[in-house]
Amino acid sequence: MTPSPEFILLTGFLGSGKTSLLRDWLGLPEAADTALIVNEAGEINVDGAILAEAGGVPMAMLANGCVCCSLTSDLVFTIRALLEERGRSGLPPFRRVVLESSGLSRPGPILRSLAPLAPLGLRVRVVATCDASQAAERAAHFDEAAAQLAAAGTVVFTKLDLRDVVEAEALVASINPLATRLVEPDRAERARRAFLAGADEAAARLDLPEPPLAHPRVGVLRLSFAETASWEDRLDLMEDLAAFCGDRLLRVKGFIRRPGEEVPLLVQAVGTLFSPPVPLGGAAQAPEGLVVIARDLSAAELRAGLGSAPVHVASFRDTPLACSPA
Template sequence: MDRSGSTADRPEFFVLTGPLGTGKTTLLSEYLSFADTSDTGVLVNDAGEVNIDGAVIGSDHRNLALATLDGGCVCCSLGNDLQEGIDALLQARAERRLGPPRRIILETSGLAEPAPIIRYLRAIRQVEFDVRIVATFDASGPTVGESFLPHYASQLAAAQTIVLTKLDKISERQWARSAAEAQRFNPLAGQVVTDRAWERALAAFSRHGDRPFARAPQFSASAASPSRITVVFAQWHATASWEAISEWIENLAGFFGSRLLRLKGLVRPDGYLDPVLINGVGDAFSPPRRIRVLDDIRLGVMLIMRDVARDELFQPFGVENPPTVRIR
């Protein structure tokens, strides 16, 4: 999702997503209450005809630069709604003689899938954003089952950060079980696991790499994925060319379509001094970019997929030098 070039000076665009009833509005309200939001703008989307969440937040934070997207679920009816919402935020801040926001938070409806939103953000005319996806996960809910798919799985798989909510409703001994359950959907995401509202809110919306209360992802070979979710690791031989790697990824994405929820990793094609970052949410891929990393970093890409048969994953997808594929 990051575009090529430095992201240090870009404004942040947080996409706050998560299943219905998992505490997105509560998390956002906590952040607006505890953080310095003088440089923050908020967009609120609700799938219904009345944007209740937007009304609640607007009532509680009257000095906030706020715009509501009332055209239905933002991923299904984007049109010009997102552009117009950003225009409204910029105009509101200009009227108050404030500079452009350094941070915009979009609270999506519980039905929204992140990929169309990420794809549309690239067309925003004013500015390029450092995009982050934050997903809420109800730790007090029942064990994740068939009802979580497909869009709930897409939300969790797309996230860089998963925030466990409603931890106050369960014992601390159950926290680890809930965290492991969320990790099964997305082993790439960091997690925020605390029942202190201010800690949770600040960690959820802090700048990348500066989340003092967030946990790094903990990979566990014993944590089996939900029955319809498959986590795969693909690794290329050192002689693989960029053409072979990119063609395999493109063909795989075309074959699996919406069943590919997330793809992220580093590859070092033959002849390249630095590895290349590949990052995709659904069918929305960022431009590949070279980055400097430590020599001992593990190369390869991790894929989070749903409803795939085992034999589908081991196809060469039209290339002569396919990667070695392992199911986690």
């Protein structure tokens, strides 16, 4: 059976190197069977023109608007149209559809908008570019930049020829310790690893190293369940987390386990959108718990906001707070 195509959301702040990375990718033989969707906020579609020059790849434009706010139904329509057209062409099916989103778009709403495509079984990944020469300044001042980095499964550092990557890597680790950080000076190899990276993306890890620095607004919190927590408590927690945090919630990743079962379920959310939990047989030994990346939210506030939910909330730098509020 042909596997379902991957949908890769290529995000990253304005000018961080998304189009350049895609161009490098399209020059590689492995890029056969890739379809591209390009979203640019302006009316003049520069990125599309640059990529068209790279040649030969089926490409669709979502121009004159931002895909995370005004063009979500166009995105669904476009993905369907690309796949159907390919089906009619007699060529092999696409292995991946890449959406280059505009530099100010937020990943959460884009991923949420894919819900009508659930029957297609697309495998979804988020790849973010991070300009090593400007990362700190961008992420400190623009919520979108922090949200993009927080949503990523893989962060690809660009412009390594301009600046040492150490500071940018520390910043990304502080925002999203869950992401695979790809530091590769060779541009062709960088592109190859960015788009074929599925395998290097670790499943959830809760034994994360302490972030090397604290981001002023984005915090990494760890939630673990009290022994008394039931299965319903676990499911409720995900709903409550999304409802309480709203757009402060940037990313969630971790494991939950049905009481009495060995195989844990991998839980993931980008923004407030949770993917259905999936069993991960290879992670039987993994401890249960969630890593939560959120903006402007302390462990104490989250603990209070979750009311009597039987969970512990801790930040990477705190000692765990009490399980239930007094």
